[in-house]
Amino acid sequence: xxxxxxxxxxxxxxxxxxxxxxxxxxxxxxxxxxxxxxxxxxxxxxxxxxxxxxxxxxxxxxxxxxxxxxxxxx
Amino acid sequence: xxxxxxxxxxxxxxxxxxxxxxxxxxxxxxxxxxxxxxxxxxxxxxxxxxxxxxxxxxxxxxxxxxxxxxxxxxxxxxxxxxxxxxxxxxxxxxxxxxxxxxxxxxxxxxxxxxxxxxxxxxxxxxxxxxxxxxxxxxxxxxxxxxxxxxxxxxxxxxxxxxxxxxxxxxxxxxxxxxxxxxxxxxxxxxxxxxxxxxxxxxx
Numbered sequence: 702x703x704x705x706x707x708x709x710x711x712x713x714x715x716x717x718x719x720x721x722x723x724x725x726x727x728x729x730x731x732x733x734x735x736x737x738x739x740x741x742x743x744x745x746x747x748x749x750x751x752x753x754x755x756x757x758x759x760x761x762x763x764x765x766x767x768x769x770x771x772x773x774x775x
Numbered sequence: 776x777x778x779x780x781x782x783x784x785x786x787x788x789x790x791x792x793x794x795x796x797x798x799x800x801x802x803x804x805x806x807x808x809x810x811x812x813x814x815x816x817x818x819x820x821x822x823x824x825x826x827x828x829x830x831x832x833x834x835x836x837x838x839x840x841x842x843x844x845x846x847x848x849x850x851x852x853x854x855x856x857x858x859x860x861x862x863x864x865x866x867x868x869x870x871x872x873x874x875x876x877x878x879x880x881x882x883x884x885x886x887x888x889x890x891x892x893x894x895x896x897x898x899x900x901x902x903x904x905x906x907x908x909x910x911x912x913x914x915x916x917x918x919x920x921x922x923x924x925x926x927x928x929x930x931x932x933x934x935x936x937x938x939x940x941x942x943x944x945x946x947x948x949x950x951x952x953x954x955x956x957x958x959x960x961x962x963x964x965x966x967x968x969x970x971x972x973x974x975x976x977x978x
Contacts, residue, residue, distance in 0.1 A: 709796075709804055709813045709817055711797065713817065714793055714796070714797050714817060717793060717817050717821050718790045718793045718794070720821070720825075721786045721789055721790050721793075721821055721824065721825075722786070722790055724782075724786060724824065724825060724828050725782070725783045725786035725787060725790075727832075728779040728782050728783055728786075728828055728831065728832070729779065729783065731832070731835035731836070731838065731840070731841050731844075732841065732844045733841070733844060733845055733901070733902050733905045733906070734905070734906065735832075736832050736836060736902060737902050737905075737906050739828065739829070739832050740902075742825075743825045743828075743829060746821045746822065746825050747822070747825070749817070749821075750817060750818045750821055750822055753813065753814070753817040753818050754814075754818055757810055757813065757814060
């Protein structure tokens with residue numbers, strides 16, 4: 702059985718989504734603490750986006766785990 | 776709708792796009808068009824939103840309200856409303872010599888070529904000590920308050936140039952040998968606030 706994965710990967714998508722949600726929440730108020738949290742969210746977005754670009758640039762051929770075999774490949 | 780609210784909606788829409796992308800057929804992101812969609816949804820849109828959000832946060836970080844939201848700045852906030860005609864913060868704030876909504880920023884940004892950038896670096900340090908609770912008491916400026924920041928507004932002003940003393944010590948003021956604070960002040964007078972009383976800001 703073969704399981705196909707997205708070329709961009711789940712972890713980078715998760716990092717970007719979580720980072721964006723943190724940013725969105727922190728935009729509701731203007732305090733030093735919220736600003737700090739915003740920067741943390743921005744760091745997650747930057748990291749996730751960089752991973753996505755890396756995976757897209759490497760292409761499907763070079764992407765380890767882009768197509769992963771599971772269960773012994775029946 | 777404010778910029779922050781617009782960004783909030785855009786961020787939620789982008790997250791929804793990410794969820795849809797991740798839940799879609801994996802084969803999509805292996806095609807050229809799928810990769811472009813992934814690039815937009817996972818890279819371009821999030822980074823654009825982050826850039827606009829950062830700009831919005833930085834703008835709002837210039838507000839008096841932002842500076843005074845730190846507990847440690849509370850006495851400096853009270854000094855703006857001190858019932859005094861010598862405490863500089865009070866005189867400038869109450870007479871609207873500085874915009875009230877940016878009172879701290881206007882006086883504490885250095886008016887140099889990279890003053891705005893320096894202020895952001897300093898602000899980042901302040902964020903760090905606020906989050907970690909490592910601010911040292913009593914608060915002190917990183918370097919003595921430069922006459923340049925006063926003269927940015929007062930230099931050339933009628934009251935300034937018509938003062939004979941200012942003319943006599945112009946060279947010393949320019950070189951920094953004499954400080955504006957030698958004669959004017961105190962800047963905030965935080966130790967004297969209890970005795971001074973409070974000026975009620977009109978509604």
